[in-house]
Amino acid sequence: MHEPQGLRTPAKMVAAVYFSFPLLLLPILRACRTKSFVEAAMAEDKFDVIVVGAGPSGLAAAVSLAKAGLEVAVLERGVFAGSKNVMGGVFYRHPLEEILPDFWHEAPLERAIVEQRLWMLGAHGHTGIAVRSDTFGGIKPNCWTVFRAKFDRWLAQKAEAAGAMILTEATVESLLRENGKVVGVHTNLEDGDLRADVVIIAEGANSLLLRDIGVHPEIKPNQVATAVKEIIALPAGKIEDRFNVEPGQGVTIELFGSLSRGGVGLGFLYANRESISLGIGLLTSDLARLQVKPNDLLEALKEHPSIRPLLASGSTEEYMAHLIPEGGYNAVPRLYGAGWLVVGDAAMLVDSVHREGSNLAVKSGLLAAAAVVRAKENNDFSAAGLASYRNALRDSFVMRDLKKYKGLSHFLESHPHFFTVYPDLINDAGTAFFTVNGQSKREMQRRLLKMIRQRRGLLGLMLDAVQGGLTLQ
Amino acid sequence: MKLEDKLFLVTFVPDSETHLSAIKQETCRTCAGKPCISGCPAACWEHEAEKNEVLVSFEGCLECGTCRIICPYHNIQWKYPRGGFGVKYKFG
Ligand SMILES: Cc1cc2nc3c(=O)[nH]c(=O)nc-3n(C[C@H](O)[C@H](O)[C@H](O)COP(=O)(O)OP(=O)(O)OC[C@H]3O[C@@H](n4cnc5c(N)ncnc54)[C@H](O)[C@@H]3O)c2cc1C
Ligand code: SF4
Ligand code: SF4
Helix, strand or coil: CCCHHHCCHHHHHHHHHHHHHHHHHHHHHHHHHHHHHHHHHHHCCEEEEEEECCCHHHHHHHHHHHHCCCCEEEECCCCCCCCCCCCCCEEECCCHHHCCCCHHHCCCCCCEEEEEEEEEECCCCEEEEEEECHHHCCCCCCEEECCHHHHHHHHHHHHHHHCCEEECCCCEEEEEEECCEEEEEEECCCCCEEEEEEEEECCCCCCCHHHHCCCCCCCCHHHEEEEEEEEEECCHHHHHHHHCCCCCEEEEEEEEEHHHCCCCEEEEEEECCCEEEEEEEEEHHHHHHHCCCHHHHHHHHHHCCCCHHHHCCCEEEEEEEEEEECCHHHHCCCCEECCEEECHHHHCCCEHHHCECHHHHHHHHHHHHHHHHHHHHHCCCCHHHHCHHHHHHHHCHHHHHHHHCCCHHHHHHHCHHHCCHHHHHHHHHHHHHHCCCCCCHHHHHHHHHHHHHHHCCHHHHHHHHHHHHHHHC | CCHHHHHHCCEEECCCCCCEEECCHHHHHHCCCCHHHHHCCCCCEEEECCCCEEEECHHHCCCCCHHHHHCCCCCEEECCCCCCCEEECCCC
16 A cells, blocks of 8 residues: 555545545544434433533543443533533643543633732732742643633533533433432423433532432531622733733732631632633621622722732623532532432532632542443442442542541631731731831831730630641641 | 623523522511522512512522522522523633
């Protein structure tokens, strides 16, 4: 056989067509395969797996299952995957690259994050730390800012390309159960019921299905935060100047302090390609207790003296709201049962200390998929047959990290001075330290100590430090 | 920036039927803080003084779930809008 490179032009073209013909056929064959299995599955109303929800957890599971050759359908209530989804949002390279190596070359990403800042906001300004490193960026960045309406849509296309079926505008209203086993879902689609060996619940934070099957009692207001966010448009050049970065690079700023008005709350400001994501989340129980309006918190944050200049001349493009699971380790529900598994936010898998959620979602989706593949091999979809998911999750970073911080949300709720007294105190102390006004340094130190005694007390401060340290140990 | 102006920037596919409502008005009447009203990020809930009722405008709902969870009496009937309806984010 001749190598096509050696041929003259017309012959080359013929050869190119000749050689690429099987390649051209591939997508058609794939579509036929997808279509035929979907038709077959729909005809007998039975898939291997149904995934409820096309967020990162459900889609990661779907890509993995489809690659393993299983017939999988993802049901998404939105017009397209991502159309209902909100995050800060920092998306990490790990662990999605396990199933989609080099995904960052084609995924819709905003900026690679090269600097991460943490600011304590006081009334007059902030005290902060920043970590910047070239190693965050480079050819394999650690994380990027993303827009979920774009990112999830792209990830759904990848799942489809792997052979999964994505059904949008399909709300799962309840789970079908027979003899104590989940056997499928009831949807708003015309022929409402779809059956499967296993249903993966990937509904996100506001999961209704778990409650309906009695696995998750009603979520408590202190187990979630209500977050609101705005996209504020700015030219790329302005963003690069304001954050001291090069094109394609970005910065994240996590914010806490006076902005949450004494409640447990966090703010964030992330740089996108041509916009800034600014948001704030407050424990939903504190929202009730303080009777504050989420949008008022966001507006106040926009006016803060440290934030206002970063947003100057920007215009708001979109406003959104979403829940964030905050219950941590102790709020994680039962993770599996006969014919079902739960992944991602629906299982409360969020590490709020490190603002990580989407990566835990992806990891749990992958581990759930692996457990289902194993169950399929053994043809055992009982609770025992799916139990390997719980063990794998327990041994992964997901449950280990949640366990590490398991006392934290309770600690912060019972130590509000971390959001009220300290940020202002530290900022005022810092201001006093750097202010030159003729006072001797000894006098200044005395004044600082007095300030601490008045506002928190030395004993209180030491206790907070020790207890806080123990919680994070 | 006013909340109304922000909500104007959000795309909705309006459904004809509501996906949320207060179950019992008697319960709302005894509810001291009425946290659904202040807690809703889209100001969908309001207290109608004349009839002394708590009403919801579901058309502007961002589907966050806050009201469902914040109601101290589990007095909100909450389901997802029918597939394809409701909020549709450009960025998210
Ligand atoms: C303001 C905010 C900031 C955040 N910042 C970060 C961050 O910077 N980095 C990070 O890693 N994480 C962050 N998170 C957390 C992260 O967004 C979540 O952990 C992640 O999205 C969880 O993915 P998921 O697939 O489990 O759920 P989701 O992404 O919520 O997806 C659930 C999907 O299921 C669909 N669905 C729900 N119910 C049904 C039903 N009954 N029928 C059909 N479809 C249904 C929904 O429409 C949705 O598409 C943030 C979250 C918020 C709210
Ligand atoms: S919080 Fe619940 S009980 Fe109270 S006013 Fe709102 S719906 Fe009624
Ligand atoms: S779900 Fe959220 S946006 Fe919708 S009414 Fe309830 S609190 Fe308001």
